[in-house]
Amino acid sequence: MNALPTNVSSRVLAQHVDASGTCVRSPNADAWFPENGRPAGARKLCKGCPVIAECLELALREEAGLGRSRVQGVRGSRTPTERYRINRQRADFAAARQSADCSDDVASYNEEIAA
Numbered sequence: 001m002n003a004l005p006t007n008v009s010s011r012v013l014a015q016h017v018d019a020s021g022t023c024v025r026s027p028n029a030d031a032w033f034p035e036n037g038r039p040a041g042a043r044k045l046c047k048g049c050p051v052i053a054e055c056l057e058l059a060l061r062e063e064a065g066l067g068r069s070r071v072q073g074v075r076g077s078r079t080p081t082e083r084y085r086i087n088r089q090r091a092d093f094a095a096a097r098q099s100a101d102c103s104d105d106v107a108s109y110n111e112e113i114a115a
């Protein structure tokens with residue numbers, strides 16, 4: 001996965017996902033909401049998606065500040081729990097950044113998420 005496109009507007013990210021997301025035209029959209037709690041199938045589909053980085057970044061923005069129970073489905077090859085944790089870590093970084101300059105750490109973290 002490419003680095004997360006943190007400098008792209010949410011509107012543009014949504015346009016890219018809507019235009020090219022594998023799940024958008026899939027006849028089996030339920031695959032991204034596994035009822036058995038096993039995300040392997042959805043992850044595999046996402047890994048081949050051309051907008052995986054855009055999708056994950058958009059999901060993280062849309063879900064920032066939401067409670068864990070309100071985050072659903074696999075997006076950007078990440079489960080709801082994984083995205084919830086990433087957003088909590090982003091919030092921690094943002095709080096730390098206000099008290100100290102750690103912009104290099106934030107950039108490194110975003111690259112780590114995308115790996």
Ligand code: SF4
Pocket residue numbers: 017020021022023024032045046047049050051052053055056074075076077
């Ligand atoms: S990364 Fe996965 S959830 Fe996101 S648009 Fe692509 S197929 Fe859909």
